[in-house]
Amino acid sequence: MLASPVDQLLQRAKQLISSRSVDSLGFATQACDLAVELGCRLSEAAALTVYSSVLQLFGRHREAIKILDKVLDIAETDELGVWRGEALQLMGRHTYTLGEYESAAKYWCRCLELSTQAIETTQRLCAHIGLGQLYYAHEQFEVALIHHKMAQDLAKKEHDANYQSICLINIAVDLYRLNRLDDAMSIARQALPLVRAEGNYELEAEVYSVFGLIRLERGDIERARMNFLVALKINRLHINTWNEAANLLALGRCSLAGGEYEAALDELHRAFTVADVMESQKLLADIHEIFSLVYQKMNFPDLQEQHELAHKKLRVVLLEQSASAQLRSMELALLVPG
Numbered sequence: 199m200l201a202s203p204v205d206q207l208l209q210r211a212k213q214l215i216s217s218r219s220v221d222s223l224g225f226a227t228q229a230c231d232l233a234v235e236l237g238c239r240l241s242e243a244a245a246l247t248v249y250s251s252v253l254q255l256f257g258r259h260r261e262a263i264k265i266l267d268k269v270l271d272i273a274e275t276d277e278l279g280v281w282r283g284e285a286l287q288l289m290g291r292h293t294y295t296l297g298e299y300e301s302a303a304k305y306w307c308r309c310l311e312l313s314t315q316a317i318e319t320t321q322r323l324c325a326h327i328g329l330g331q332l333y334y335a336h337e338q339f340e341v342a343l344i345h346h347k348m349a350q351d352l353a354k355k356e357h358d359a360n361y362q363s364i365c366l367i368n369i370a371v372d373l374y375r376l377n378r379l380d381d382a383m384s385i386a387r388q389a390l391p392l393v394r395a396e397g398n399y400e401l402e403a404e405v406y407s408v409f410g411l412i413r414l415e416r417g418d419i420e421r422a423r424m425n426f427l428v429a430l431k432i433n434r435l436h437i438n439t440w441n442e443a444a445n446l447l448a449l450g451r452c453s454l455a456g457g458e459y460e461a462a463l464d465e466l467h468r469a470f471t472v473a474d475v476m477e478s479q480k481l482l483a484d485i486h487e488i489f490s491l492v493y494q495k496m497n498f499p500d501l502q503e504q505h506e507l508a509h510k511k512l513r514v515v516l517l518e519q520s521a522s523a524q525l526r527s528m529e530l531a532l533l534v535p536g
Contacts, residue, residue: 204233204241211248215255216360216400219437223252243272243281250288255400257439257476259292266292283309283317287324294328294335295440297479297516302332323352323361330368334375335480336517343372363392363401370408374415383412403432403441410448414455423452443472443481450488454495462492483512 211225226249233241246269253262266285273282290305309317309325330345350365366389373382386408393401410425430445432438446469453462466489473481486509493502 202238202241204229204236204238204245207232208244208248211252215248215252216398216436219252219255223249223256226252239272239275240281243269243285246272247281247284247288250292254288254292254295254440255436255438257472257478259296259476262292263289280316280318280321283312283321286312287321287328290325290328294332295480296477297483297512299332299335299516302328306332319352319356320358320361323349323356323365326352327364327368330372334372337375339372339375343369343376346372359392359396360398360401363389363396363398363405366392367401367404367408371411374408374411379412379415382408386412399432399436400438400441403429403436403438403445406432407441407445407448410452414448414452417455419452419456423449426452439472439476440478440481443469443476443478446472447481447485447488450485450492454488454492457495459492459496462488466492479512479516483509483516486512 207225207229211222211229214222214225226245229245230242230249233245246265250262250265250269253259253265266289269281269285273285286305286309290302290309293299293305294302306325306328309321326345326349330342330349332342333339333345334342346365346368350362350369353361353365366385370382370386370389373379373385386405389401390405393405406425406429410422410429413419413425414422426445426448430442430449433441433445446465450462450465450469453459453465466485470482470485470489473485486505490502490505490509493499493505
C-alpha cells in the first residue's frame with residue numbers, strides 16, 4: 199500500500215529532525231497544510247505532532263504547546279487515542295523545558311494513566327524518561343535512575359537505537375550526579391556508536407556533553423572543554439537552542455574552573471541571552487549560580503549577591519513543586535516499594 203502524500207511529507211520531516219531541523223520544519227509545515235486541505239483529521243493530528251517536535255529544537259515551546267492543544271482537541275473529538283498519548287508526552291516535554299514542573303508532572307501522569315490500547319510503548323517510554331528528568335531536576339537522583347531504567351526496559355522491547363540511546367544518556371547523567379563516574383562514562387560510551395550509526399546529531403551532541411560533565415568533575419578541564427565545544431558546534435549547526443545554551447553554560451563552568459573569569463563571563467552572557475529568549479527557568483537559575491561564583495572569585499560582592507539572589511528566587515519557584523501531592527502520589531504509584 200502506497201503512503202499518502204501527507205505521510206510521505208511526515209516521513210521526510212521525521213528523518214530530518216535530528217540532522218536538518220530547518221528542512222524538517224518545512225516538510226512538517228507542508229504536511230499540516232495538506233492535511234487540513236484534504237480534511238483528514240488523523241493526518242492533521244499526526245502532522246501537528248511532528249511540527250511541535252521540530253519547534254522544540256528552535257526553543258519555540260509556547261507555540262508548540264498551543265499546537266499540541268489542537269492535537270488533544272482532535273484526539274478527543276475523533277477518538278484518536280494514540281495521538282492523545284503522543285500529545286500529552288510532548289506537552290510534558292515542553293512544559294518541563296520551560297521549568298513548569300507541575301504541568302509537566304500532570305501531562306506525563308495523564309499519559310501513563312491511559313489504557314494499553316490508547317498508548318504506544320514509545321509514548322510510555324518517553325513519559326518515564328520525562329518523569330526521571332523531573333525527579334533529577336528536584337535532585338532526587340536515585341528515583342530518576344529508577345524511571346530511566348524503566349524506560350530502558352521498554353526501549354529494549356522496541357529495538358529502536360534512538361530510544362535506547364536516549365535512555366543510556368539519561369542513565370549516565372543520573373550516575374554522574376550520584377558520583378558513580380566510571381559507571382557513567384561506561385554507559386555514555388555505549389550510546390556513542392548507536393547515535394552515530396543512526397546519524398542522530400542531536401543525541402551525539404548530548405553524548406559529548408555527558409563526556410564533558412564527567413571529565414570536568416574529574417578535573418580534566420581541557421578535555422571537558424573540547425567535548426563541550428564539539429557538542430556546541432553540532433547544536434548550532436543543526437539548531438538545538440536549549441542544548442546550545444546548556445553547552446555555553448558548561449563552557450562557562452570550564453573557564454571558571456580554569457581561573458579564566460573574563461572568558462567565563464562572556465560564555466555565561468551568551469548562554470543567558472539564549473536561555474532568556476526561551477524562558478527556560480532551569481537554565482536561567484543555573485546560569486545565575488555560575489555568575490555568582492565567578493563574581494565571587496573576581497571579588498565583586500555586589501554582583502555576586504545580585505546573581506545569588508536571582509538564583510535562589512528561581513530555584514524556590516522550581517523546587518517548591520517537589521512538595522506537591524502529585525509528585526508524592528506519582529512516586530508511590532509508579533516506583534518499586536522501598
